[in-house]
Structure formats: C-alpha cells, structure tokens
Amino acid sequence: MQRTGELFGQFQNLDQQREASSLGMWVFLITEVMFFGGLFLAYTINRSAYPAVFAMASRELDVHLGALNTGVLILSSFTMAMAVWSSQQGRKKQLIAFLIATLVLGGVFLGVKYVEWSAKFHHHLVPGSSFAFPEAHGDVGTIAHAQLFFSLYFGLTGLHALHMIVGVGLLTWLLIHAARGRFTAEYNTPVEICGLYWHFVDIVWIFLFPLLYLIDLHR
Amino acid sequence: MTGHVVPRKIYLTIVIVLLTLTGLTYWAATIDLGPMNVVIALVIATCKATLVVLFFMHARYSPRRTRVVIISGIFWLALLLGLTLSDYLTRSLAGRV
Amino acid sequence: MSSQAASPASTPPPLNYLNAHYGIRSWLLTTDHKRIALLYLASVTFFFILGGTFAGLIRIHLLTPRGYLVTPETYNKLFTMHGIVMIFFFLIPSIPAVLGNFLIPMMIGAKDLAFPKLNLLSWYIYNLGALFALFAIINGGVDTGWTFYTPFSSLYSNTSVAPAAIGIFITGFTSILTGLNFVVTIHTMRAPGMTWFRLPIFVWAHYATSVIFILGTPVIAITLLLVALERLFHFGFFNPALGGDPILFQHLFWFYSHPAVYIMILPAMGVVSEIIPTLSRKPLFGYPFVAAASMAIAVIGFFVWAHHMFVAGQSPYSALVFSLLSYMVAIPSAVKVFNWVATLYKGSISYDTPMLYALGFIGLFVVGGLTGLFLACLGVDVHVHDTYFVIAHFHYIMVGGAVMAYMGGLHFWWPKITGRMYPESVARVAAVILFVGFNLTFFPQFILGYLGMPRRYHNYPPEFQVFNVMSTAGASILAVGYILPMIYFIWSMRYGAVAPRNPWPGTGLEWQTPSPPPTENFEKTPVVTWEPYDFYNRPDLGLTGPEPPSPPGSGPALSPAGDD
Numbered sequence: 001m002q003r004t005g006e007l008f009g010q011f012q013n014l015d016q017q018r019e020a021s022s023l024g025m026w027v028f029l030i031t032e033v034m035f036f037g038g039l040f041l042a043y044t045i046n047r048s049a050y051p052a053v054f055a056m057a058s059r060e061l062d063v064h065l066g067a068l069n070t071g072v073l074i075l076s077s078f079t080m081a082m083a084v085w086s087s088q089q090g091r092k093k094q095l096i097a098f099l100i101a102t103l104v105l106g107g108v109f110l111g112v113k114y115v116e117w118s119a120k121f122h123h124h125l126v127p128g129s130s131f132a133f134p135e136a137h138g139d140v141g142t143i144a145h146a147q148l149f150f151s152l153y154f155g156l157t158g159l160h161a162l163h164m165i166v167g168v169g170l171l172t173w174l175l176i177h178a179a180r181g182r183f184t185a186e187y188n189t190p191v192e193i194c195g196l197y198w199h200f201v202d203i204v205w206i207f208l209f210p211l212l213y214l215i216d217l218h219r
Numbered sequence: 220m221t222g223h224v225v226p227r228k229i230y231l232t233i234v235i236v237l238l239t240l241t242g243l244t245y246w247a248a249t250i251d252l253g254p255m256n257v258v259i260a261l262v263i264a265t266c267k268a269t270l271v272v273l274f275f276m277h278a279r280y281s282p283r284r285t286r287v288v289i290i291s292g293i294f295w296l297a298l299l300l301g302l303t304l305s306d307y308l309t310r311s312l313a314g315r316v
Numbered sequence: 317m318s319s320q321a322a323s324p325a326s327t328p329p330p331l332n333y334l335n336a337h338y339g340i341r342s343w344l345l346t347t348d349h350k351r352i353a354l355l356y357l358a359s360v361t362f363f364f365i366l367g368g369t370f371a372g373l374i375r376i377h378l379l380t381p382r383g384y385l386v387t388p389e390t391y392n393k394l395f396t397m398h399g400i401v402m403i404f405f406f407l408i409p410s411i412p413a414v415l416g417n418f419l420i421p422m423m424i425g426a427k428d429l430a431f432p433k434l435n436l437l438s439w440y441i442y443n444l445g446a447l448f449a450l451f452a453i454i455n456g457g458v459d460t461g462w463t464f465y466t467p468f469s470s471l472y473s474n475t476s477v478a479p480a481a482i483g484i485f486i487t488g489f490t491s492i493l494t495g496l497n498f499v500v501t502i503h504t505m506r507a508p509g510m511t512w513f514r515l516p517i518f519v520w521a522h523y524a525t526s527v528i529f530i531l532g533t534p535v536i537a538i539t540l541l542l543v544a545l546e547r548l549f550h551f552g553f554f555n556p557a558l559g560g561d562p563i564l565f566q567h568l569f570w571f572y573s574h575p576a577v578y579i580m581i582l583p584a585m586g587v588v589s590e591i592i593p594t595l596s597r598k599p600l601f602g603y604p605f606v607a608a609a610s611m612a613i614a615v616i617g618f619f620v621w622a623h624h625m626f627v628a629g630q631s632p633y634s635a636l637v638f639s640l641l642s643y644m645v646a647i648p649s650a651v652k653v654f655n656w657v658a659t660l661y662k663g664s665i666s667y668d669t670p671m672l673y674a675l676g677f678i679g680l681f682v683v684g685g686l687t688g689l690f691l692a693c694l695g696v697d698v699h700v701h702d703t704y705f706v707i708a709h710f711h712y713i714m715v716g717g718a719v720m721a722y723m724g725g726l727h728f729w730w731p732k733i734t735g736r737m738y739p740e741s742v743a744r745v746a747a748v749i750l751f752v753g754f755n756l757t758f759f760p761q762f763i764l765g766y767l768g769m770p771r772r773y774h775n776y777p778p779e780f781q782v783f784n785v786m787s788t789a790g791a792s793i794l795a796v797g798y799i800l801p802m803i804y805f806i807w808s809m810r811y812g813a814v815a816p817r818n819p820w821p822g823t824g825l826e827w828q829t830p831s832p833p834p835t836e837n838f839e840k841t842p843v844v845t846w847e848p849y850d851f852y853n854r855p856d857l858g859l860t861g862p863e864p865p866s867p868p869g870s871g872p873a874l875s876p877a878g879d880d
Binding site for chain 1: 535537
C-alpha cells in the first residue's frame with residue numbers, strides 16, 4: 001500500500017514538517033562540523049609544529065588509493081543527488097537504482113579504507129607500543145611526532161569511516177522504504193535529508209584527502 | 220511538496236568539475252610551490268566543498284535561514300581554529316616566560 | 317492571586333496529560349513533551365541530591381584544618397565527582413530539559429516540539445550517559461577535577477577516567493538533540509501571529525541556549541573522546557613526551573566549557589524575565605534589548621574561553637585579547653539586570669515565592685558577575701586563580717543565580733505542571749532559608765580565596781578555619797532550604813489547593829491552557845494578536861491595568877493602547 005504525505009501529529013501541515021526536517025538535518029550537520037573541527041584543530045596545531053615529520057609520515061600513505069577514494073565519494077555524491085532527483089520526479093525504479101549505486105560506491109570506499117588500514121597494521125604504523133618508523137633512523141623525537149601524525153590519521157579517517165557506516169545504514173533504510181513505494185513526488189523528505197548527511201560525509205573527505213595524503217608530495 | 224528540482228545537467232556538470240578539481244589538486248601537490256602548496260590545496264578543497272554545498276545539498280535554492288545556519292557553522296569552526304591559533308602563533312613573540 | 321475552591325470529590329478530574337494514559341509504559345514510551353519534562357525532573361533531581369551529598373562531605377571534611385573525614389585521594393575524588401555530577405548531570409540539563417521542554421511548545425502555541433521521539437531519545441541518552449558516570453563513581457571515582465586536565469587525566473591518573481569521560485560524551489548528545497529540537501521548533505512551529513518579537517523572553521533565552529548547545533557541545537565531545545582514546549590507545553595529542561601539548565586540551569576543553577556556563581545561566585535569566593513582569597504586573601522593560609542581550613551573551617560567550625588559562629602558559633598577547641573580550645561579555649548581562657530593575661520600578665509587586673527567588677537571583681547574580689570581572693583582570697587573576705575566590709564566584713552564579721531561578725521557575729509554573737498550588741507561607745520561609753544559607757556558605761569563600769586559600773586542597777592553614785566553619789554551617793542551612801521544597805512539592809501533589817488556569821495571572825500562551833494542560837496543549841491552534849507582557853491591555857485575562865507610568869517630565873499621561 002502506498003503511503004504518501006504522512007503528516008505527523010505535532011505539525012500543522014506537510015510543508016511545515018518538511019521545513020522542520022530539513023532545518024533539523026542542517027543544524028545536526030553543523031554539530032558535526034564542530035565535532036570534526038576539534039580534530040582539525042589538533043591537526044593544525046601539530047602539523048604547524050612538526051611540518052617535516054608530518055611530510056615524512058604522509059609518504060607512508062598510498063596517495064593513489066586516497067585519490068581513488070576521493071573520486072569514489074564524489075561519484076557517490078552525484079548518484080545520491082540523482083537519487084533525490086528521481087524521488088522528486090516520482091520515479092521509483094530510478095530512485096532505487098541510484099540508491100544502490102550510492103551504496104555500492106560507499107562500500108567500495110569502505111573496502112579501500114579497510115585495505116589501507118590493514119597495510120598500516122601490517123607495517124606497525126599504529127600508535128602504541130608496537131609503533132615502528134624506520135625512516136626516523138632511531139631519532140626519538142621524529143618517531144614521537146610520526147606517531148602523532150598517525151594518531152591523527154587513524155582518528156580522522158576512523159571517525160570519518162564511522163560516519164560512512166552510519167550513512168550506509170541510512171541508505172539501506174532508504175532502499176527498503178523506497179522499494180515499498182513510500183516515497184513519491186509529494187513526499188520524499190527522508191531521501192532529501194539523508195542526502196544532506198551523505199554529502200556532508202563527502203565534504204569531510206574532500207578536506208581529509210589533501211590534508212593527510214598530499215603533504216609535500218613533490219619530494 | 221518537495222524541494223526545488225535541480226536540472227540533471229547541473230548535477231552532471233558539477234560532478235565533472237569536482238573530479239577535475241580533484242585531479243588538479245593532486246597535480247598541484249606534485250609541484251614544489253613552497254608554502255603555497257598548503258594554501259592551494261585548501262583553496263581547491265574549499266571550492267569543491269562549496270560546490271557540493273550549493274548544488275548537491277541545494278543550498279543555492281534553500282531559504283535564507285539555511286544559509287545563515289551554514290555560514291554560522293563555518294564561522295564557528297573558523298573561530299575555534301583562529302582564536303586558538305592566536306595563542307600558538309604569538310607565543311614566540313613573547314619570548315621565553 | 318486567588319485560588320478557586322477545590323472541586324467536589326465526586327466529579328472526575330478532566331482529561332489532562334497526567335491522567336490521559338496510565339501505566340509505566342505510557343510514561344517510559346511517551347512522546348508528550350510535558351511527560352518527558354517530568355521524566356527529566358526525576359533524573360536531574362536524583363543527580364542534584366547526589367552532587368549535593370558530595371558537597372556535604374567536602375564541607376564536613378573542611379571543618380578542620382587537617383581534615384580527618386577522608387583521605388587526600390578520596391577528597392580529590394569528592395570534588396571531582398561533585399563538579400561532574402552537578403555540571404553535566406544537573407545544571408546543564410535542569411532548566412532547559414525540565415522547564416524548557418514543558419513550556420516552549422505551549423508558549424509558542426504548538427502541540428509539541430518538532431521532533432517528539434527525538435525528545436524521548438534524548439532522555440534515554442541522558443540516562444545511558446548517567447549510567448556510565450555512576451559506574452565511574454561506584455568503581456572508585458575520578459580524581460582529575462571536573463576539568464580533566466591532561467596529561468594527568470590522559471596518562472597518569474589511576475581512576476575511572478574513561479568511563480566518566482564516555483558518560484559525559486554520551487550525555488552531551490542530550491544537549492545537542494535538545495538544542496536542535498528547540499531551534500527547529502521555535503523557527504518552524506510558532507502559531508499564527510506569534511512573531512519573533514512577541515515571543516516570551518523565556519523562549520528567546522532557550523533559543524540562545526540552544527545555539528550554544530549546538531555549536532559548543534560537539535567540541536567537548538571530541539575532546540573527551542580524545543582523552544579516552546589517549547588513555548586506551550596511547551594517541552599522544554596531549555602528552556608532552558610524545559610531542560603533544562596539554563594546553564591544546566585546555567583550549568579544546570574550555571571552548572565548550574566556558575559557553576557551558578552560559579548554557580547554565582541563560583535559561584535561568586529567561587525564567588527571571590518571566591517572573592518579574594508577571595509578579596510586578598508590568599511589561600518587561602526594554603524587551604528588544606533583553607532579547608538581543610540573550611543572543612549577544614550566547615555569541616560573545618564563545619570568544620572568551622582562554623580566561624580560564626591566564627596562568628597556564630598561553631601567550632600574553634592572546635591573554636590580553638581574551639581579557640578584553642571577557643569584559644565585553646559582561647555588558648549584555650548588565651543590560652538584562654538594568655531592564656529587570658526598571659521593570660520592577662513602579663510595578664505592583666507581589667512577594668510571592670517566585671518573586672522572592674527572582675529578587676534573590678538579581679542580587680546574587682550581580683555579585684557573581686562582578687567578581688567575574690575581577691577574575692577577567694589579568695593582574696588580579698594571577699593572585700586569585702585556583703583559589704576559593706573563583707569557587708565563590710562561580711557558585712554565586714550557578715547556585716545563587718541558576719539554581720535559585722530554577723527553584724523560582726518550579727514554583728512559578730508548578731500550578732500549570734501539576735494543577736496544584738504549593739503552600740505559599742512555607743515556601744516563602746524556605747526561600748529565605750535558602751538565601752541566608754547560601755550567603756553564609758559562599759561569602760566567606762570570597763574572603764578565603766582573597767586571603768590565599770587554594771581550591772581543591774584537602775587541608776588548609778589553621779588561620780582559615782573560622783571562615784571554613786562558617787561556610788559549612790551555611791551549607792547545612794542551605795540543605796534545609798532545598799529539602800523543604802522537596803517535601804512540600806510532593807505534599808502539594810495530593811493536598812495542595814487546586815490551581816486555577818492562570819493563578820498569577822501571566823500573559824503567555826501557557827496560561828491559557830487548563831492546569832494541568834491536556835496532552836495536545838490547545839484544542840485548536842491559537843492566533844496571537846497581542847504583544848508580550850502587556851499587562852495593561854489584556855481584557856481577555858482581566859488585565860486592564862492602570863495607565864502605564866508616564867516617563868518623567870513628559871506632560872499629560874498617555875492614553876492606554878486600546879485606542880490604536
């Protein structure tokens with residue numbers, strides 16, 4: 001049974017409900033900006049303090065995988081925007097197709113991330129007692145500052161990946177309800193606001209890529 | 220009632236621009252531009268983010284209130300970074316305490 | 317203020333939000349903002365009692381210079397847990413989650429908040445975070461101070477830092493979601509005719525508070541997360557041995573924790589801005605200025621955080637900037653005080669209990685605020701930082717200000733919430749006891765701090781004993797001032813006089829609903845055509861007051877607004 005335009009009791013009309021949902025998601029995204037912001041501050045302070053070591057440590061990252069992931073997420077933002085468009089047009093099949101595409105691209109991102117992280121674990125680049133940084137040639141300070149870089153790397157990409165996983169969950173929920181015909185040209189608010197969330201996660205990565213992978217790449 | 224419908228052509232254009240800018244930022248990073256490397260990387264990233272916000276997130280077609288929310292978020296992040304840096308960047312001016 | 321005779325026992329009470337549904341599930345799964353407010357009331361009261369107990373133990377320990385009640389390690393845990401519980405689990409949620417949740421939809425003419433299920437989720441999140449904190453307490457406590465300064469908290473402390481940090485992290489989402497709910501509600505769900513400048517100041521105050529919830533809380537969240545990660549996975553951001561910087565922690569921590577104090581005081585100011593006009597039967601003086609001042613406090617409050625770090629090792633140039641900004645943030649607060657006093661002037665004041673609390677608030681907040689300016693002065697702060705002067709300063713604002721306003725608000729809206737009046741004479745006595753006990757507890761601490769007694773010390777030189785004994789004596793009186801309302805509020809729910817719809821009377825929309833209100837607040841959405849606090853021109857409320865007092869030297873009195 002197709003349910004269209006379900007009005008929740010506390011609202012007076014569908015427009016108000018839509019306005020409120022959209023504003024609510026934007027406000028939530030601002031809290032996420034400040035949440036990541038704390039880590040970006042830690043990054044800024046530490047990179048300005050130890051620029052050379054950060055460049056050295058950054059070279060341990062696979063810039064091609066990072067660039068690939070950037071492209072994957074940008075494409076996924078495109079497919080998400082197309083999913084929203086499809087729902088606005090009431091085109092259920094297209095909506096489902098684009099949601100699946102976004103999900104797949106998100107999965108690719110997470111898969112690549114898993115590969116990268118496994119490599120780090122394998123090469124003892126995880127902060128803690130097993131951390132090893134041969135490029136430092138034994139210099140204690142350099143090893144310590146390299147650990148800081150990797151703390152930031154795992155902190156930032158880990159937090160980002162967590163948000164991606166939540167995004168994948170949201171997309172799955174959207175897919176299930178889209179398949180049930182819940183979204184129409186009159187009512188597609190959940191698609192819109194999940195789209196906002198997904199784009200935000202993309203934006204975070206747009207900044208993470210140059211900040212983590214592209215430090216002094218020319219050397 | 221759903222929001223403003225953005226033509227598909229715009230989405231297509233934007234995604235192509237975004238991918239191009241990604242290539243550009245990678246290429247710029249391979250050239251030694253000294254301190255400008257960071258600046259250019261951040262400028263390009265900001266451009267990309269702006270395009271996503273304006274077009275994919277429909278900020279261009281949203282009410283003024285949404286734009287106020289977005290600007291506030293950016294301003295507050297800048298505040299956190301900037302005012303904290305005002306401590307770190309002026310420490311050397313004071314000499315050793 | 318007249319109370320109507322209690323209705324005869326034989327007629328069943330009308331359907332309201334309290335009796336609409338019965339059973340524990342109808343409470344634990346409610347989405348009614350009024351019931352959720354009462355759920356929060358239960359939670360925060362529990363933590364108030366817990367935090368107060370810790371305070372009592374501290375004061376008893378400090379009766380003697382050597383302190384024989386507890387070991388030094390336990391003493392450290394006591395003041396830490398007192399701070400954590402009182403700040404994160406009582407003060408920050410109190411007025412917004414209890415009074416804000418209950419009143420905001422009614423004040424704007426809506427049936428509920430924008431996201432009622434999110435509202436309920438927020439309460440459960442609060443409880444989850446509280447469980448972590450309780451675990452930390454039972455597991456031996458935390459001894460880092462509520463400020464969790466690194467590297468002690470991230471590396472060296474052997475106490476339950478991670479569970480406490482995680483608990484506060486989780487509870488932070490309560491703030492974020494509540495703030496989100498309030499902002500969206502106030503923006504999108506105001507009744508027709510309820511323009512921004514017809515909103516009660518209580519709503520403005522909570523809007524401003526919500527801005528801080530939204531922009532500040534995420535930063536403490538990431539900060540505490542980093543501390544937990546540093547403890548568990550040795551990250552190193554705050555560890556000097558690894559090249560990290562403990563001052564970075566302090567910047568991140570205070571970026572939230574300073575605006576947090578405005579989270580604690582802005583709603584209190586909102587309460588006072590409701591009580592004073594109502595119980596002086598006079599419009600709030602300078603309404604637009606009071607509304608703007610609320611927003612200014614919220615915004616400027618984000619620019620001043622490093623005044624907590626003047627002696628921590630930050631750049632002196634940076635310290636100068638933060639000192640100047642800290643002076644500026646006092647200005648909107650002062651504007652509010654002047655407007656309240658101007659409202660009282662030539663008003664028809666009734667000294668009911670809420671007014672007693674509001675008057676107490678004004679006096680004590682001024683003392684607390686002014687001493688804050690002493691601390692904002694770099695030269696003075698070097699002398700009194702980390703002494704009892706600071707403790708007295710913030711307790712004057714948090715207890716003398718925020719808690720008194722909370723008590724005043726509970727009394728003011730008790731008839732609406734429960735449909736019963738509290739006993740007025742007993743309540744007035746309790747308010748006076750609270751005021752006396754409070755001042756006796758904390759004024760000596762100004763002197764102690766000025767004389768040099770450091771804070772967070774389990775012992776002190778013998779010459780400070782007199783003031784410490786005075787302070788502890790005051791604390792016992794203060795405790796009586798809190799216990800009495802707990803008793804008579806509960807008593808009133810069964811034996812209190814049945815409350816009329818609008819006992820004071822107030823001009824807000826909440827007073828147009830029955831006491832207690834029905835679940836959906838309004839049978840149909842009200843249409844607002846009147847200005848706020850218009851005590852001279854509300855015939856629908858029986859308020860056609862005397863002509864407004866003419867400004868001095870302006871000639872013949874102006875005619876009432878009804879001629880327009």
